[in-house]
Amino acid sequence: MQNLDRLDQAKLAKSFTVMAQTGRIFNQERFRKLGGRTGRIFEFKVHPKVRVLCFQQGKTWFLTHGYDKETGNTPPKEIDRAEDIMQEHLSTGR
Structure with missing residues (x-):
């Protein structure tokens, strides 16, 4: 997150504040499930x-990493x- 301007x-922090207050984010353009193996x-x-x-995990959300998106998917x-x-x-457990 430190590498973001x-x-x-601020946008990411706002999204996390909404997540903390409501338990979800309703705007699917800003937040979506990708799935993956698990x-x-x-x-x-x-x-x-x-x-x-x-x-x-439980009621806690963990950021894994960020990246610059270059393709459609x-x-x-x-x-x-x-x-x-x-x-x-x-x-x-960390």
């Missing part, structure tokens, strides 16, 4: 070319990376 940081990976659209992937390697980070978190 201030405006994009079906647990979600994507925040911060900017037309910037995405942040995340997953939920989310690259499978980004979903795989998010799932690898999630699995590492779940196996170590």
Whole structure:
């Protein structure tokens, strides 16, 4: 998140505030489920070319990583990376 400019940081923070207050984000253009191997990976659209992937454990959401989107669809390697980070978190409890 530190690599985002201030405006994009504010957009992401606002999305997380909405998520914390309501438990969900209703705007599917800004937040959507990607699925992946486990079906647990979600994507925040911060900017037309910037995405942040995340997953939920219980009531807590965890950011895995962000990337600059260059193609029409989310690259499978980004979903795989998010799932690898999630699995590492779940196996170590960190």
